[in-house]
Amino acid sequence: MRKLVFTLFSVFVLNADEPISLDNALKILNSQNLEIKAATLDVKAAKEKIGSVSGTNWGKLDFVQDVAKSDSAGNVFGFKLESREADFGDFGFSEFLPCMSATPPASCSNPLTIAPKDLNYPDARNFFQSKIKYELPIFTGFQISSYTAIMESMAKMKTLDKDKVINEKIYQLKKSYYDMALLENSINNLNIIMKNIDKLERMTNQMIEVGYAKKSDLLEVQAKKGNVERLISQMNYNEKLLYHFIGFLLNQKVDAIEIPKSNIEMPSINDEDILKNNLDIQRASTGLEIRESMVDVQQSNYYPMIGAFAELSTADDTFLGEASDHKAYTVGARLTWNIFNGGVDASKVEEAQIEKLKTKSQVELARHGIKLQIAKLRTEIETQDAEVAFLEKELKLANEIYKNYEGRYKEKLSSMSDVIIKQSQQIEKILELQMAQNKRNERIFALIKLANGDK
Structure with missing residues (x-):
């Protein structure tokens, strides 16, 4: 058992330290990134709203249980009627009939003026009514279907929002991987320069010993060495920040990644594909669909509303007492049609139409804006391609010049200051090249992001 635990622990440690490739990182991103998880839940919530609206087509079934006790004359008589238990005694006939049979009749006052105590002052009565009621919308002027279409478009919008979050996180992840590659490349170049400085430092010490160099030459070398060490240290800190x-x-600790090539290949995507797949344009188009459905919603106010209902109930002074004998039903339908409301409906329809036209303009504006971004990015990528090509040649030349001046210094044909200057130019070209490559990669990733690519 101890060996098994140790083996499993070793496998876990090895897997934890294993460099993560970009492909694996993208898979982890989709499943573990917290912002993507939140966006996924937003999509699920939006889809549930579709059911909450479309479900109204099926109407609603309610069960209502009333429990009451009252000595109010109207309530008690109503309770008895609902229970089908009202009788003539409830109307005060116990007082009316003796008066009618009185002899002689003159000894009885006008019977129509008798206020029956049984009717006006009844004993308190319990009331239990159980009722099932079903209501069904038959025609709503296409209002429910319009609201359902709006909810479907809103769910589509949330899906596009989720895709946009994924797109942005992929962009950030890939850029970080390639930034790491550029940092590694720059650190390697600076380490080569550091080796040359160490070599130059040893050579200067030897030349001082035989009287061919001054101590100030050594100080210049050591100062330059400290500067390069500072640059390497800064890049190492930048690496840590990237990790x-x-x-x-990825919502997890990352200690190592597989470094990709420092330069990414230019993707072969045309402008039409970018416009077709661009999320901002799709969101604008979905917004237009919502506005069109809102026009339909406002126009539904011109139509009549028709609904049907059915009700089954039973009532007694005890819960479900004699339920079969006391049951009752009601079925019916209702039509409601607003004939005039001061032109409010017309104004709302006109407002919805204006918002639709406004959104339509925004869709077109989005297309033109994306076209402009595409042209700008392609131009910047071409510019950076040329810049990188020039800087690579300049760095190669700077390396050769430095080697030449290092040899010339050894032969006392140039000063240490000249060698340090040439070495500074080397470092300058390395940093310029890194910045140019970084900007080129960033522009390419931005172009891919516009095309909603690399899912």
């Missing part, structure tokens, strides 16, 4: 950010995106 923290990647871990944040």
Whole structure:
């Protein structure tokens, strides 16, 4: 058992330290990123709202149980009627009939003026009524179907919002991976320069010993060495920050990744594909669908509303007492049609039409805006391609010049200051190249993001 636990622990540790490839990182991102999880729940909630609206087509069935006790004359008589237990005694006939049979009749006052005590002052009565009621909308002027269409479009909008979050997180993750590659490349170049400085430092010490160099030359070398060490240290800290950010995106600790090539290939996507798949344009188009459905909702006010209902009930002074004998039913339908409301409906329809036209303009504006972004990004990528090509040549030249000046210094044909200057130019070209490559990659990722690619 101890060996098994140790083996499993070792496998876990190895897997934890294993570098994460970009493909695996993208899979982890989709399943573990907290913002993507939240967006997924928003989509589920929006889909549930569709059912809450479309479900009204089936009407509603309610069960109502009333429990009451009252000595109010109207309530008690109503309770008895609902229970089918009212009798003539409830109308005061116990007082009316003796008066009618009185002899002689003159000894009895006008019977029509008798206030029956049984009717006006009844004993308190319990009331239990159980009722099932079903209401069904038959025609709502297409209002329910219009609201259902709105909810479906809202769910589609939430799905697009989720896709946009995924798109942004993929963009951030891939950019971080390629930023790491550029950092590694720059650190490697600076380490080569550091080796050259160490070599130059040893050579300067040797030349000082034989009197061919001054101590100030050594100080210049050591100062430059400290500067390069500072740059390497800064890049190492940037690496740590990138690992923290990647871990944040993946919602787990990340200690190592598989470094991709420092440059990403230009994707072969045309402008029409980008416009077709762009999420902002799709969101604007979905917004237009919502506005069209809102026009239908407002126009439904011109139509009559027709509904049907059915009701089954039983009542007694005890719960479900003699339920079969006391049962009652009601069925019916209702038509409601607003004939005139001061032009309010017309104004609402006109307002909805204006909002629809406004949204239609926004869709067109979104298309033109994305076209402009595409043209801008393609131009910037071409510019950075040329910049990278030039800087690579300049770095190669700077490396050769430095080697030449290092040899010239050894032969006392140039000063240490000249060598340090050439080395500074080397470092400058390395940093410029990294910045240019970084900007090029960032622009390519931005173009892919516009096309909603790399899902």
